[in-house]
Amino acid sequence: MKNQTLTRAELFEDVHNELGLPRQECASIVERTLDLVIESLEKGETVKLSGFGVFQVRDKSARVGRNPKTGKSAPIDPRRVISFRASQIMKARVDAGAGKALGK
8 A cells, every 4th residue: 555645735636626616715725724623722622523533632741751762761741732533434434445445
């Protein structure tokens, strides 16, 4: 299976091809959608996209970690992380697509 990455430019182009709107307008729509997701996450809000999944911000507390090379303890600062939980619909589609890609 070839490892490919979908870029923003390809996403703009796909939306343009699907909707037939001008490329610049499609780029603006996609960019604004991504901006809204980011802005909501910055505020600590959960973003639920039905049929796609849920993005959540979690606060991780400070802890002591270990440097894997040296084995020395090192403090890890508290931070916020983004987690994503795929919907059952997305999981099923990805699983079905994996079967096709593997020739099953």
